[in-house]
Amino acid sequence: MSSGISILVIDDNKxxxxxxxxxxxxxxxxxxxxxxxxxxxxxxxxxxxxxVIVIDLENPNRDQLEHMFQVSRTxxxxxxxxxxxxxxxxxxxxxxxxxxxxxxxxLKRERLKPILDMAVSxxxxxxxxxxxxxxxxxxxxDRKSIDRAKGILMKSKGLSEQEAYELLRRTAMNxxxxxxxxxxxxxxxxxxxxx
Amino acid sequence: METRLTSVIAGFIPLLDSAVLVAAKEIGFAExxxxxxxxxxxxxxxxxxxxxxxxxxxxSHMLAPMPIAASLNLTSLSVPMLAPMVLGLGxxxxxxxxxxxxxxxxxxxxxxxxxxxxxSALARVIRARGEARxxxxxxGVVHPFSGHAYELRYWLAAAGIDxxxxxxxxxxxxxxxxxxxxxxxxxGYCVGEPWNSAAxxxxxxxxxxxxxxxxPSSPEKVLGVTRKWASANPEVLAALMRAMSDAADWxxxxxxxxxxxxxxxxxxYLACTPSICRPALCGEMRFDLTAARTIPDFLTFSGGExxxxxxxxxRWFYEQMxxxxxxxxxxxxxxxxxxxxxxxxxxxALGLEEKAAEGSIRLFDTP
Numbered sequence: 001m002s003s004g005i006s007i008l009v010i011d012d013n014k015x016x017x018x019x020x021x022x023x024x025x026x027x028x029x030x031x032x033x034x035x036x037x038x039x040x041x042x043x044x045x046x047x048x049x050x051x052v053i054v055i056d057l058e059n060p061n062r063d064q065l066e067h068m069f070q071v072s073r074t075x076x077x078x079x080x081x082x083x084x085x086x087x088x089x090x091x092x093x094x095x096x097x098x099x100x101x102x103x104x105x106x107l108k109r110e111r112l113k114p115i116l117d118m119a120v121s122x123x124x125x126x127x128x129x130x131x132x133x134x135x136x137x138x139x140x141x142d143r144k145s146i147d148r149a150k151g152i153l154m155k156s157k158g159l160s161e162q163e164a165y166e167l168l169r170r171t172a173m174n175x176x177x178x179x180x181x182x183x184x185x186x187x188x189x190x191x192x193x194x195x
Numbered sequence: 196m197e198t199r200l201t202s203v204i205a206g207f208i209p210l211l212d213s214a215v216l217v218a219a220k221e222i223g224f225a226e227x228x229x230x231x232x233x234x235x236x237x238x239x240x241x242x243x244x245x246x247x248x249x250x251x252x253x254x255s256h257m258l259a260p261m262p263i264a265a266s267l268n269l270t271s272l273s274v275p276m277l278a279p280m281v282l283g284l285g286x287x288x289x290x291x292x293x294x295x296x297x298x299x300x301x302x303x304x305x306x307x308x309x310x311x312x313x314x315s316a317l318a319r320v321i322r323a324r325g326e327a328r329x330x331x332x333x334x335g336v337v338h339p340f341s342g343h344a345y346e347l348r349y350w351l352a353a354a355g356i357d358x359x360x361x362x363x364x365x366x367x368x369x370x371x372x373x374x375x376x377x378x379x380x381x382x383g384y385c386v387g388e389p390w391n392s393a394a395x396x397x398x399x400x401x402x403x404x405x406x407x408x409x410x411p412s413s414p415e416k417v418l419g420v421t422r423k424w425a426s427a428n429p430e431v432l433a434a435l436m437r438a439m440s441d442a443a444d445w446x447x448x449x450x451x452x453x454x455x456x457x458x459x460x461x462x463x464y465l466a467c468t469p470s471i472c473r474p475a476l477c478g479e480m481r482f483d484l485t486a487a488r489t490i491p492d493f494l495t496f497s498g499g500e501x502x503x504x505x506x507x508x509x510r511w512f513y514e515q516m517x518x519x520x521x522x523x524x525x526x527x528x529x530x531x532x533x534x535x536x537x538x539x540x541x542x543x544a545l546g547l548e549e550k551a552a553e554g555s556i557r558l559f560d561t562p
Contacts, residue, residue: 060368062241063338066271067366070339088249091272095249100241 005107006031007115008050010041010059016126020054023122027114042068052112053102054119062100069102090116097123142180149183152190200231201431206243207234207256209465210369211388211475212283212416214455215496216256219435219442221458228438230431236463239368240338241271247421248272253428254435256282257419260512262535264340265419267528269521277425278417278509279540280436281502282443286415286475286494287343287406288391289313289350291383292376295320295332296401296483304403308482310559313403314354321361335367335375335384345515346409347385353560358519376400387415388475388494389467395481396471402482407493410558414508425540433544440498440545447497452476500547509536511556 007029011017017034024032033048035041038061045053045068055062090113094100097120103112146168153164172182203225207213216234219225225232235252237243244265246252249272262276263269291299300306302323304316321332336344348358358364367375367384373393375381383403384390394400406413418439425432445451456476460469474480475494479487495501513532516522542549 057242057245058238060238060371062239063368064366066241067339091245092249095245095251100245 003027003029003111004031005029005051005111005115006033006048007052007054008033008035008045008048009119010035010038010053010055010065012036012059013056013126016056016123019126020119020122023118024115027118029115038064041065051104051107052115054115055100055102056123057095057098057100065102090120093117093120097121098127099123145180145187146183149186152186156190200226200229201434202231202233203253203431203435204233204235204251205254205256206237206246206252208237208240208243208369209467210256210390210416211459211465211472211494212286212496213256213464214446214459214476215282215439215443217458217464218446218455219438222442222445224438224441224445225435227441228434230435230438232435232438234463240341243419244270245272247276247419248274250424253420253424254432255419257417258338258341258343259414259417259508260340260342260345260516261338262417262419263509263512263516263532264521266531266535267516267522269516270340275422276535277420277422277537277540278504278535279420279425279432279537280418280439281414281504282416282418282439282496284412284414284495284497284501285405285407285492286387287346287385288388288402288480289347289383289385289404290372290376290391290394290400290402291317292379292381293399293401295382296403298323299403306482307488308402308404308408310350310404310408311353314350314356317351317403318354318356321356331363332361332382333363333365333380335365335372335381335386337369337372337386338366339521340516342406342413342415342512343385343387345512345519346406348515348519349558350404350409373397373400389465389471392471392474392481393467395483398484402480405480405490405493407490408559410556412492412495413556414504417504429540432540436541436544440502443496443498443502447495449477499545503538503541503547504536505538506533506536507556509533 007024009017009020009032014036021032021034035044055065094116099119101116101119149168150161150164153159153167154161159167168179168182172179205216207216220232220234240258243255243257244261247255259278262278265273265276298320299313299316302316302319305312334347336347338344351358351362356362369386369390372384372386372390376384376394377397377399391402395402420432446455456469456472459465460467460472478490478493480490480493481487509532510529513528517524
């Protein structure tokens with residue numbers, strides 16, 4: 001069933017925009033339009049004539065957009081910032097998640113809330129994914145460093161892989177440091193001492 | 196003995212006049228006052244407004260009219276605010292495209308940025324264009340509630356140009372202005388440094404006048420704080436303002452200009468080339484690619500007396516809001532604006548004596 005509300009999503013992160021689009025479509029909004037760049041945005045908004053505009057807070061053009069809503073003759077209907085109509089919890093949730101929304105005047109609050117809630121939860125999900133990816137990258141990099149440090153110890157001290165790892169672990173424990181920190185110092189030190 | 200630092204989170208926009216906040220953190224003035232200052236770079240004034248309103252930021256680098264607009268409920272997410280300290284005087288300029296400058300120069304525009312002369316030259320260009328092919332000169336400012344918007348409008352109106360009818364004024368992020376000029380989306384703009392020098396260095400723009408010529412030694416950015424946070428944390432705010440006064444004095448010392456340029460151009464702050472920051476920080480502005488001009492006090496950072504807000508300056512901004520139909524005049528609002536720009540918190544924090552008399556405001560065309 002179609003909600004009949006048209007939603008414009010402005011986000012230059014195409015993956016995140018798609019995630020939001022999918023969520024909104026799943027929730028029954030079939031009029032979702034994605035915009036990735038701001039060139040000619042005034043004309044695009046005039047053409048699309050959306051009921052709701054969702055924009056990410058990293059976008060440097062929010063000031064321009066808000067000004068445009070206030071003065072532009074090409075935007076047919078008055079547009080307000082959604083947060084002005086929302087409760088303080090929704091406002092905080094949106095700002096926390098990094099999203100803002102604007103709506104045409106007259107659209108009922110109860111019809112809007114699910115849309116913003118959806119955008120907020122999808123923004124959060126995206127941040128979580130991005131963080132997990134970052135963590136995974138760091139973990140991989142850490143594991144590589146530890147492997148190199150073990151290699152250095154195995155070669156210089158004639159240890160087995162297990163013994164090399166034990167030595168790193170013991171050193172870290174004795175010095176109240178992380179294994180990765182010990183491994184990194186070892187790599188730097190051995191780099192300095194190498195001829 | 197280890198003392199615990201109080202955390203203060205401040206939002207800023209990457210502009211030269213974020214220098215006082217940046218120096219307060221990087222040179223250690225905040226820490227000396229017991230404050231762990233965390234700076235968060237933002238991409239729009241709308242974000243600054245939203246994040247201070249929901250409490251993500253304790254304080255923020257703000258356009259001087261913003262705390263007024265927020266307190267008078269003229270923008271979204273309005274909350275009562277204060278502007279307890281001025282972060283910089285001057286620093287803005289009006290730049291036009293090389294094409295428009297050629298037309299203005301033909302109409303006798305002063306080469307040295309005299310605002311009365313360049314304004315009338317522009318008025319003659321608009322008249323000439325109007326007869327020929329319809330005038331459609333478009334200017335950019337960074338925000339409707341900004342010194343930039345009011346300086347540009349004042350300069351235009353003083354030359355008989357109606358900012359709402361004879362030209363178009365649009366809003367654009369500062370770092371995008373020079374590119375918009377090059378692309379022909381704008382014919383001119385009023386913005387803080389280094390974004391005028393960016394167009395000059397690129398060879399696509401020409402500075403026609405500056406804030407210091409339009410309204411000498413006038414406030415540009417302020418420290419913005421909600422009344423709620425200020426009243427809940429009076430001692431932290433006082434300590435922060437002491438730190439920032441010291442930081443401002445450090446920034447104003449010409450011996451530190453190179454060090455300051457180095458910090459500000461870094462990846463966490465402006466992330467730009469030193470060549471576009473130096474002119475304003477060293478007071479050696481280039482209006483075009485020829486000789487540099489020494490403009491005394493083009494951009495001033497200074498603590499002590501200089502950084503104290505004055506109610507009269509707040510009222511000037513309010514008058515502009517009324518003049519350009521952003522606000523409806525009322526005596527109550529005049530009172531409110533005067534208290535937003537009250538110097539009392541700052542003076543008390545620094546132990547400065549109360550000063551009764553206020554100087555009068557003098558703009559370039561004040562008789």
